[in-house]
Amino acid sequence: MDHKPLLTRVLIPLGILIFASVIAATLVISRPSATIRDSEEKSWIVSVVPAKPAAISPQITIYGKVESPFMTRLTAAIGADVEDVAIREGEHVQKGQKLIQLADSDYQLQLKQRNAELAEIKAQIRSELDRHKSDEQALEHEKTLLDLARKELDRARSLHRDNLSTQSHIDEAEQIVVKQQLAVNIRALSVNDHGARLAQLKARATKAEALRDLAALDVKRSSIKAPFTGKVTSVRVSPGDRTKVGDILVELYDHSTLEIRAQIPTQYENTLQQALASDTAITGFALLSQQTITVTLDRISGKIIQGSGGLDGLFRINDANKQLQVGRTLELRLSLPSISNAIALPREAIYGSDRIYRLAEERMSALSVERVGEMQMEDGNNYVIVKSSDIKAGDNIITTQLPNAIDGLLVKVAENTQ
Structure with a gap:
């Protein structure tokens, strides 16, 4: 078996791997060393305004x-048909202007009746006064006749004593005296009763006048008029409607109040x-x-x-x-009333509701303040009015809103605000 090709396949890759490792190690050793620099603190650009404590009227x-306060509902004081509606919702009306007219024919007739009753009673009063005057004159005549009758009775009695008159003559004279005395008493009673009769008639006249005035008031109530100059907010009826006492007709308010x-x-x-x-x-x-x-x-x-x-x-x-x-x-x-030693600051100077930052040695210094109001400057911008005993005149107040604002943060004043 030939092992030479196998050895070649193993040794060649191994040699390449070793060579690559040596090259890599050489590069690592020979790389330049990095220069270590100290990090610099970043400063943030801000705007400032000088504090100017003064007496300020906050807003x-x-x-x-x-x-x-005068929202009025005009209601019907009588039951009647609506004849005319002279106004509409939203109209301005003047004091005394007619708004609605109710039918008053029934009440006019009632007023005539009351006037007739009053006239009748006044005629009775005049008649009573004339009667009293006549009774006083008649009483004097009745008393004179009574005196004459008594004298005639005395003569009859004297003649009777002298046997020149009969008893019947005396009886007739006595009868005449009694009748005349009764006539005097009746006439005197009539004269004395004049005051009571007149008082009764006057009381009836007063009652009749009250009923007449009530009827006249009902006629007047048929015309609904504006109690003041104002504006109509609602009209509740239309011509032909039948109103009951207490029904709301018109709503309006006094514009001057x-x-x-x-x-x-x-x-x-x-x-x-x-x-x-x-x-x-x-x-x-x-x-x-x-x-x-x-x-x-x-x-x-x-x-x-x-x-x-x-x-x-x-x-x-x-x-x-x-x-x-x-x-x-x-x-x-x-x-609001003027506040002394107050400071007006742009809204951008306020953090949260009661914190601002003062510039102190190029760093932000937090201060708590009392927010007492606002005010609108001549330029139309709204400023916040604050108070704090820690703020002195001339202190530079930071007016830039920084999302990372914190006490001690390094800042730099923009050139256009220095």
């Missing part, structure tokens, strides 16, 4: 809804209440269709509405604006 933004109800953030409640107590005006503004509406805090609600997070402020609208409607939501910017 807060709240959201409110337009409402009116519009105000804005807005929930006050809890942290500002004491500030605003103290301002109201000291008669310090809290003013603000809202934008509506590119128009500025100025408002003033008028009062704070006396209760917390269920489901709300705090007290509501009621703001008086200083500008008459017919574009405002009840229910519209507005964004209000209020100016």
